[in-house]
Amino acid sequence: QVRLQESGPGLVKPSQTLSLACTVSGDSVNSGSYYWNWIRQSAGTGLEWIGRIYTSGFTNYNPSLKGRVTISLDTSKNQFSLKLNSVNATDTAVYFCARSPGVEGLDVWGQGTTVTVSS
Amino acid sequence: DIQVTQSPSSLSASVGDRVTITCRASQSINKFLNWYQQKPGKAPKLLISAASSLQSGVPLRFSGSGSGTEFTLTIGSLQPEDFATYYCQQSYTTWTFGQGTKVDIK
Numbered sequence: 001q002v003r004l005q006e007s008g009p010g011l012v013k014p015s016q017t018l019s020l021a022c023t024v025s026g027d028s029v030n031s032g033s034y035y036w037n038w039i040r041q042s043a044g045t046g047l048e049w050i051g052r053i054y055t056s057g058f059t060n061y062n063p064s065l066k067g068r069v070t071i072s073l074d075t076s077k078n079q080f081s082l083k084l085n086s087v088n089a090t091d092t093a094v095y096f097c098a099r100s101p102g103v104e105g106l107d108v109w110g111q112g113t114t115v116t117v118s119s
Numbered sequence: 120d121i122q123v124t125q126s127p128s129s130l131s132a133s134v135g136d137r138v139t140i141t142c143r144a145s146q147s148i149n150k151f152l153n154w155y156q157q158k159p160g161k162a163p164k165l166l167i168s169a170a171s172s173l174q175s176g177v178p179l180r181f182s183g184s185g186s187g188t189e190f191t192l193t194i195g196s197l198q199p200e201d202f203a204t205y206y207c208q209q210s211y212t213t214w215t216f217g218q219g220t221k222v223d224i225k
Binding site: 046047048049060062063064096098103104105106107109110111112 | 120151153155161162163164165168169172174206208210211213214215216218219
């Protein structure tokens with residue numbers, strides 16, 4: 001059974017960098033079969049796809065985040081990570097990691113982690 | 120970005136009712152449309168991909184149809200466990216989600 005688990009600080013100060021990791025069990029981020037995604041959800045903006053990474057390191061990002069995002073793989077830990085720079089209060093959200101076979105949707109999700117941006 | 124707009128934003132229904140939710144895309148997305156169910160405090164769950172392909176383990180009372188710009192999710196006979204919020208999501212270009220349809224008990 002494939003499981004994804006988000007981890008990282010629950011509180012980040014404005015203008016700093018939000019950093020989260022997603023640990024994958026039951027599958028390999030190196031398998032070449034899936035994309036590994038980050039999504040967030042807030043009351044204000046609903047569900048927002050942040051971006052994804054493939055085994056090769058190829059990435060797609062949501063242009064709305066204006067170059068503040070980096071997603072990377074750590075195959076030694078079977079993890080993928082999210083970094084979001086220059087955060088502000090509008091980045092406060094529940095952050096989810098998820099797997100996708102391609103364009104066929106996000107078929108396995110982590111439970112989500114709440115990140116609050118506040119001084 | 121391609122926008123996807125769901126209607127209605129909420130509905131009240133009874134167990135056994137047939138429920139239909141619509142998702143409209145701002146431009147043609149072929150069949151690149153997925154449906155999710157989300158319950159409070161939980162992650163979304165993929166129900167249907169590619170407009171009409173039911174995910175393994177999802178009850179047959181759920182069905183999806185459509186192509187181009189108009190899509191529907193139908194619950195054939197609403198069950199108690201189906202009260203939740205439903206989202207559509209397009210995967211044609213930069214992925215975007217609809218704003219959600221909350222299905223609650225009448």
